[in-house]
Amino acid sequence: TINLADTENTPRLIAVAHTDPDKESLVWKLQQENRTPQTNYVFDTGESLGGYYVCKGSMALIAFNQEQRQLFRELQCHSYICVPLWTREQIIGSILCVWGHTPRSYTEADLKLIEDLAYRAAFAIENARLYKEAQEAARIKSQFLALMSHELRTPMNAIIGFSQVLLRQRSGKLAPQQVSMIERIHNNGKNLLSLISDILDLSKIEANRFELKPEPLNLVQLIATTLDSLRPLADEKKLKLRFASEVEEIEIHNDRDRLRQILINLLSNAIKFTQEGHVTVTLETPCPKTLQLTVEDTGIGITPEDKVNIFQEFYQVDQTSTRQYSGSGLGLAITKSLVELMGGEIELESEVNVGTTFRVQLPVQVQIA
Incomplete structure (x- = not known):
């Protein structure tokens, strides 16, 4: 049986198992009021308890009342071990193992094995709880x-x-x-x-509440108009803003506004971090069902350390108090999420003081899940 502590640190039975499924109901009855002397002892002391041999005379020591003693007899209890579930210096539960049917007794080796299993179980339970709390906090x-x-x-x-x-x-x-x-x-x-x-x-x-709205669109035209809207920013820094496409026109099925958002995020970042040289957009179709957008700049580049976190929310390449480049740190995180929602992938290559290249691969026809 497995007991876990509730908010008041009271043992609550959550699971039972028996080699004979028909006897699992007896095990549930055994944990009357969700407790046995073994469970209480472990919760009170934090120590493991081993009854390596149970005889008729000692039955009174392992049961609270006549009903529990009768249940132990029906289960043919010959030996038991009860161990705590420890985590972060706190008892979160206990595991009670009972040996029946054959007159075999648990040993010290069995106790160590069950304690090891209890340690791993407690670790898994705590991780599951923390994950649930983190998910709720994120929600x-x-x-x-x-x-x-x-x-x-x-x-x-x-x-x-x-x-x-x-x-x-x-x-x-x-x-x-x-x-x-x-x-x-x-x-x-x-x-x-x-x-x-x-x-x-x-x-x-x-929150998984973001919906794409795919529609037929001319991708070459969309890229050209997006570049025109950002050209004044490039002109201010005397940067060359270029577009190279292996096709004159390509009709795709995608969310126009979100695709434009991806382009703006990548291009505005490239312009912001480039002091001289160029920012170039390249459109390729490596296969009939896939297109590849490449945004390449001759900017400051990204260090290997920053590359690991570059798509994290609110992450800033320059995190000093006197940082030169402003921004919320959301653009690339949103870009990556949008690309993945479209069924695509994004990757980057970068060398410090040489430049950065972002490659986005997208399906020509975006499907709504």
């Missing part, structure tokens, strides 16, 4: 992030909208300094809204 976190993201989007949209109205009506009514301040409000508002959207996406992905 609560995702629920909180989703709720807060929804609550923050409304006021942020209002701030962005009203600042945009002021900028449109600024002629002759606002001083240059006021215009500059409103532009900062507007731009920072858009940045914050983008962060809120990322957090909301992440919470949906973690």
